[in-house]
Amino acid sequence: AYLPDDPASHTFNGLTARNRVMFGPAGHLYVYLSYGIHRCANVVTGAQESGQAVLLRAVRPEQGLDSMRMRRRRPDAELANGPGKLCQALGIELHHDGVDLLGDSIVSILDDGTAPPDAPLTGPRIGISKAVDAPLRFRVPIS
Numbered sequence: 216a217y218l219p220d221d222p223a224s225h226t227f228n229g230l231t232a233r234n235r236v237m238f239g240p241a242g243h244l245y246v247y248l249s250y251g252i253h254r255c256a257n258v259v260t261g262a263q264e265s266g267q268a269v270l271l272r273a274v275r276p277e278q279g280l281d282s283m284r285m286r287r288r289r290p291d292a293e294l295a296n297g298p299g300k301l302c303q304a305l306g307i308e309l310h311h312d313g314v315d316l317l318g319d320s321i322v323s324i325l326d327d328g329t330a331p332p333d334a335p336l337t338g339p340r341i342g343i344s345k346a347v348d349a350p351l352r353f354r355v356p357i358s
Contacts, residue, residue: 216353217257219266222345226266236313238266244322246302246312253299256307258316258324272298274305275357282306298342332356 217224217237225234225247236245237259245257245268257268274295276283283294283304295301302308307322316324336354339347 216260216269216351217267218351221349221351223340223343223347223349224266224268230266234266237268238264239313242315242317242324244307244311244314244316246307246309248309249299254302254307254309255298256302256305256311269353270298271301272352274301276304279305 217226219226221227224237225231225245226237230238233247234245236243237257239259240263241258241260243259245259246254247257249255256271258271259268261267276291276295280291280294284291286306287294287300287304289300293300295304305322311322314320314322316322332355334356336356337350338352338354340349340352341347
């Protein structure tokens with residue numbers, strides 16, 4: 216998770232053309248290029264103009280595996296086990312930046328009826344150099 220007062224957040228120094236989606240309404244997708252190579256996707260959270268989002272780090276795919284295998288050409292365990300891999304597997308591109316994930320879009324968040332965990336696992340964030348120890352990395356326990 217990246218909060219407005221978080222030095223690791225793209226919004227820490229204010230609104231820019233790159234991070235404008237993070238200052239918009241919750242439920243939109245913020246997509247950016249990391250290291251000039253990998254696309255990373257975040258779900259905007261919180262109130263409009265607050266500048267916060269949650270990075271999608273990994274998923275355990277259950278559907279669409281054939282398409283993901285074609286995009287990634289890697290073993291199933293490596294299809295979406297990192298933020299760049301997740302975007303490649305799901306076909307998330309830079310032009311998806313700003314997409315309304317709750318609307319009628321090619322990229323969306325759906326409710327499958329599964330309740331969120333009572334106690335998500337937390338830990339230090341990785342891949343950043345600031346505020347690493349902030350307990351803002353969340354994982355759903357795998358059952």
